[in-house]
Amino acid sequence: MSEYTGDYVYKRVESIVFGVLSPKMIKQMSSAKIVTPELYDKEGYPVDGGLMDIRLGVIDPGLKCRICGSKLKECPGHFGYIELARPVMHINFIEIVYNLLRCTCRDCGRVLIPKNKIDKLTQKFNEVENEMGQEARRKAIREEITKLKTINKCPYCKARQQKVTLEKPTTFLENEKRLSPIEVRTRMEKITDEDCLVFGLNPKSVRPEWMVLTILPIPPVTMRPSITLESGERSEDDLTHKLGDIVRINQRLFENINAGAPEIIIEDLWDLLQYHITTFFDNAVAQLPPARHRSGQPLKTISERIKSKEGRIRHNLAGKRTNFSARTVISPDPMLKLNEVGVPKEVAEKITVPERVTEWNMAYLKEFVERGHKKYPGANYIVRPDGKKKKITDETREQLLEELQPGYLVERHVMDGDIAIFNRQPSLHRMSMMCHRIKVLPYKTFRLNPAVCAPYNADFDGDEMNLHVPQTEEARAEAEILMMVQTQLISPRYGLSVIGCVQDGVSGNFILTNNMIKMTRNEAVDLLSSVGVDNFTKLSRKEFVTGADVFSCVLPDDFNFVGKSKSGQPVKIENGKLIEGVMDSANLGGGKGLMLRTLHKNYGADDTIQILEKIFKLGIKTSLKYGFSVAISDSDLPKAAREKINGIMDTAYQEVENLIDRFQRNDLETFPGKSLKETLELKILELLNKARNESGLVVNEFAPKGTATLLMTNSGARGNPLNLAQMAACVGQQAMRGKRIEKGYQGRTLSCFKKDDLSPAAHGFIKKGFKSGLKPHEFFFMGMTGRDSLMDTALRTPKSGYLYRRLANAMQDLKVEYDNTVRDSSKKIIQFDYGEDGMDVSKSEGGIVNVQRIIEETK
Amino acid sequence: MPKKLIIGKHDLIPKHTKLSEKDKKDLFEKYKISLKELPKIYKGDPALQSLNVKVGDVVKIVRNSPTSGESIYYRGVVNA
Numbered sequence: 001m002s003e004y005t006g007d008y009v010y011k012r013v014e015s016i017v018f019g020v021l022s023p024k025m026i027k028q029m030s031s032a033k034i035v036t037p038e039l040y041d042k043e044g045y046p047v048d049g050g051l052m053d054i055r056l057g058v059i060d061p062g063l064k065c066r067i068c069g070s071k072l073k074e075c076p077g078h079f080g081y082i083e084l085a086r087p088v089m090h091i092n093f094i095e096i097v098y099n100l101l102r103c104t105c106r107d108c109g110r111v112l113i114p115k116n117k118i119d120k121l122t123q124k125f126n127e128v129e130n131e132m133g134q135e136a137r138r139k140a141i142r143e144e145i146t147k148l149k150t151i152n153k154c155p156y157c158k159a160r161q162q163k164v165t166l167e168k169p170t171t172f173l174e175n176e177k178r179l180s181p182i183e184v185r186t187r188m189e190k191i192t193d194e195d196c197l198v199f200g201l202n203p204k205s206v207r208p209e210w211m212v213l214t215i216l217p218i219p220p221v222t223m224r225p226s227i228t229l230e231s232g233e234r235s236e237d238d239l240t241h242k243l244g245d246i247v248r249i250n251q252r253l254f255e256n257i258n259a260g261a262p263e264i265i266i267e268d269l270w271d272l273l274q275y276h277i278t279t280f281f282d283n284a285v286a287q288l289p290p291a292r293h294r295s296g297q298p299l300k301t302i303s304e305r306i307k308s309k310e311g312r313i314r315h316n317l318a319g320k321r322t323n324f325s326a327r328t329v330i331s332p333d334p335m336l337k338l339n340e341v342g343v344p345k346e347v348a349e350k351i352t353v354p355e356r357v358t359e360w361n362m363a364y365l366k367e368f369v370e371r372g373h374k375k376y377p378g379a380n381y382i383v384r385p386d387g388k389k390k391k392i393t394d395e396t397r398e399q400l401l402e403e404l405q406p407g408y409l410v411e412r413h414v415m416d417g418d419i420a421i422f423n424r425q426p427s428l429h430r431m432s433m434m435c436h437r438i439k440v441l442p443y444k445t446f447r448l449n450p451a452v453c454a455p456y457n458a459d460f461d462g463d464e465m466n467l468h469v470p471q472t473e474e475a476r477a478e479a480e481i482l483m484m485v486q487t488q489l490i491s492p493r494y495g496l497s498v499i500g501c502v503q504d505g506v507s508g509n510f511i512l513t514n515n516m517i518k519m520t521r522n523e524a525v526d527l528l529s530s531v532g533v534d535n536f537t538k539l540s541r542k543e544f545v546t547g548a549d550v551f552s553c554v555l556p557d558d559f560n561f562v563g564k565s566k567s568g569q570p571v572k573i574e575n576g577k578l579i580e581g582v583m584d585s586a587n588l589g590g591g592k593g594l595m596l597r598t599l600h601k602n603y604g605a606d607d608t609i610q611i612l613e614k615i616f617k618l619g620i621k622t623s624l625k626y627g628f629s630v631a632i633s634d635s636d637l638p639k640a641a642r643e644k645i646n647g648i649m650d651t652a653y654q655e656v657e658n659l660i661d662r663f664q665r666n667d668l669e670t671f672p673g674k675s676l677k678e679t680l681e682l683k684i685l686e687l688l689n690k691a692r693n694e695s696g697l698v699v700n701e702f703a704p705k706g707t708a709t710l711l712m713t714n715s716g717a718r719g720n721p722l723n724l725a726q727m728a729a730c731v732g733q734q735a736m737r738g739k740r741i742e743k744g745y746q747g748r749t750l751s752c753f754k755k756d757d758l759s760p761a762a763h764g765f766i767k768k769g770f771k772s773g774l775k776p777h778e779f780f781f782m783g784m785t786g787r788d789s790l791m792d793t794a795l796r797t798p799k800s801g802y803l804y805r806r807l808a809n810a811m812q813d814l815k816v817e818y819d820n821t822v823r824d825s826s827k828k829i830i831q832f833d834y835g836e837d838g839m840d841v842s843k844s845e846g847g848i849v850n851v852q853r854i855i856e857e858t859k
Numbered sequence: 860m861p862k863k864l865i866i867g868k869h870d871l872i873p874k875h876t877k878l879s880e881k882d883k884k885d886l887f888e889k890y891k892i893s894l895k896e897l898p899k900i901y902k903g904d905p906a907l908q909s910l911n912v913k914v915g916d917v918v919k920i921v922r923n924s925p926t927s928g929e930s931i932y933y934r935g936v937v938n939a
Contacts (some may be wrong), residue, residue: 819890828896837927847926 019205023215031055032080037248057220077220085253087181089170091278093211107159109190114155185212238299333447339485341436342447352411368412383409421468424456431455435483454590486605492842500590508619509583510715512547531617548578554614585716634709635728641702645695652691692732696725731766734785866905873922900934
């Protein structure tokens with residue numbers, strides 16, 4: 001462990017000043033003047049005054065720095081500089097310089113604001129800056145000057161002002177005549193220190209003329225290291241390449257000036273130098289072609305290193321990677337507890353938990369060390385009190401075992417019951433990262449209870465998830481108290497349990513409580529034991545028991561609940577006994593289970609999760625015991641029903657025919673704001689949808705009762721009546737952009753139809769169901785809408801992701817204060833009462849506070 | 860003569876009223892804030908047309924809310 005220094009504050013940061021480097025400063029902080037673009041001499045040794053000059057920092061291991069005397073890795077590197085033959089604009093300051101040029105006198109360099117107004121306005125500018133930042137301040141100055149109408153004449157020296165424009169990226173024009181950087185610099189020099197303050201520049205740290213470069217600092221070699229390829233060849237960093245260009249052109253410019261070359265040549269070289277220096281800072285300037293490698297790939301210069309997703313900030317600083325984490329495919333295991341996660345043994349042998357050796361646990365920890373890193377559960381490292389880390393290998397094991405004593409740390413393998421944070425991207429939720437207890441299992445996937453898929457939004461079609469193991473007691477405690485699965489049960493979005501029974505868990509309980517089965521008391525005890533219930537006092541002593549009795553066994557004895565099932569039937573639980581109604585997704589399911597919410601309220605998170613677990617397992621075991629299979633015959637319809645559906649379809653077709661006929665005779669009454677054709681389309685769509693819905697009703701009425709398919713839709717475990725109707729009777733209208741399919745060929749949708757055919761079949765109505773099969777054209781239409789929706793999701797996901805990112809960034813530090821107001825980091829009020837009603841949804845029941853009940857309870 | 864439309868009187872515009880100096884002081888006292896911490900509204904905002912407010916005034920806005928029936932909001936009037 002490194003020395004604890006938390007108590008000693010050596011220097012406290014009071015404030016930070018941002019400024020611009022002055023040429024003098026650049027020279028002072030430099031250790032070398034760079035004069036030649038050459039990097040190495042014939043022996044491969046860095047050239048003195050070259051870009052890889054050894055004075056700029058060491059890159060060879062073993063060598064000591066000539067400047068600071070420290071070794072590689074310790075020496076931070078040192079700056080150099082080059083003297084530019086002619087001054088050059090700095091691309092990042094161009095806007096400021098432009099503003100300064102337009103706001104100051106071209107002759108005397110004073111601000112174009114009369115003396116009597118300057119104090120008042122400066123104050124105003126300060127206010128603007130406080131509220132909206134420096135850019136707004138500059139804009140305000142510019143506006144103020146335009147308002148004053150002094151742009152034509154300097155209020156101090158009465159000189160006439162000319163119009164200065166910026167020809168992007170770096171050229172200034174005055175009255176169509178070019179202003180060279182030299183001229184710009186002399187104007188900047190003329191601006192007085194007091195006037196700098198008006199612009200919000202502190203002349204001590206920023207003098208305007210410093211924004212025109214006369215000297216260019218050369219970054220140390222440590223930030224642009226060269227790589228030695230396998231072939232022994234050296235490959236230089238992009239920045240070194242760019243700097244090489246700059247130095248080369250600069251030298252040529254020097255030579256040409258000294259030789260007295262014609263002005264055109266010098267100007268050309270000057271422009272080239274400007275280009276190189278601009279791209280050195282930012283290689284993505286809109287108006288400039290980016291500088292490229294010989295291969296054509298653009299160079300990554302300073303701005304690109306910092307900016308955007310792959311830049312230093314988002315990639316390296318905000319996006320640090322972590323140790324003690326694992327990632328693999330996930331798969332379900334309903335026999336795990338809700339707050340457990342199955343971890344492959346392979347992972348458990350790699351990820352460790354540090355445990356401090358004390359007198360009392362020494363023998364215990366020694367066993368781990370003895371087993372070493374190969375045998376599970378073993379240990380991979382021990383850490384001495386001085387922070388030295390020792391790997392446990394076959395050779396070192398014996399010796400380390402001797403050495404181990406209180407104060408040491410043993411990094412032992414993770415074991416059952418250890419704490420881990422489990423996560424699935426995208427982490428849009430706080431429920432996307434929850435704390436689980438580890439359960440080491442065979443095979444190579446992470447296992448999780450299918451009921452916790454909902455908060456993670458996970459399924460098992462190949463999803464991968466991440467696991468992190470906290471390394472300190474504090475982190476573990478925090479994760480356990482704040483992030484454990486049960487603490488996340490109630491969603492802050494709608495105040496109901498996010499976790500509930502899913503799939504077989506719902507249908508199983510439905511079977512159980514719907515009086516569909518008869519079971520003996522023995523069978524019931526069997527079933528309950530298999531889910532971990534050992535209290536059977538609620539089962540009657542008779543030979544046969546009801547499903548409701550069995551279900552009641554998992555409920556607490558004093559539980560009371562009145563609610564409604566999915567079909568609207570009342571559900572009543574009195575003193576922990578299910579008296580009336582069936583259990584289905586309305587009470588057991590995630591996101592709607594009002595029963596779960598009541599359990600949570602009465603018994604707390606820990607008990608609720610245990611009860612929920614038992615209910616879920618009970619459902620699964622019931623389905624397992626009594627079988628649950630879906631068959632094609634589930635959607636068989638009796639002849640009467642088929643005829644009825646055919647009748648519905650025929651009448652619908654006939655009505656559509658009539659409509660088309662009336663349309664052709666121009667006999668149709670148009671809807672307001674719609675054309676005749678649009679009216680027809682709307683009416684047809686309405687008719688066909690009606691026909692589909694009616695046939696759906698027929699299916700629900702006539703479909704064989706008691707089948708698994710129907711049971712699933714009735715219990716809310718999976719599927720809805722529409723899905724069944726689509727299989728048994730009619731798939732319905734295929735719609736694109738809310739209209740019938742109309743594109744394809746000229747005047748028709750497919751070549752098998754006549755032109756201008758308006759009939760349902762020609763515009764994507766699928767008359768038959770999936771079971772009887774689709775006709776070729778129907779299949780084609782379905783393929784069209786299928787593709788369309790696939791495209792839509794593929795395009796929408798990244799868009800909504802970016803939208804979410806922007807929202808999250810904008811709102812990340814809003815906070816509810818003690819006076820119930822929502823405020824930002826500068827204590828500005830956003831809302832006067834959180835969410836307009838000041839309610840914490842996670843403490844409500846489905847967004848509603850049941851005042852009546854609270855009164856009842858306090859009586 | 861057609862009636863002149865006053866936007867601020869429209870049904871869909873929440874009710875805006877000017878706060879008296881005393882109410883304003885009380886409000887600042889209650890939340891321990893100054894005008895700076897208050898949400899802003901432009902002086903030229905159409906909802907303030909008939910209100911005769913000046914910069915530095917505080918406007919009280921009463922909105923209908925689906926969750927709390929009525930919600931009260933305050934905005935400080937700022938220039939342009």
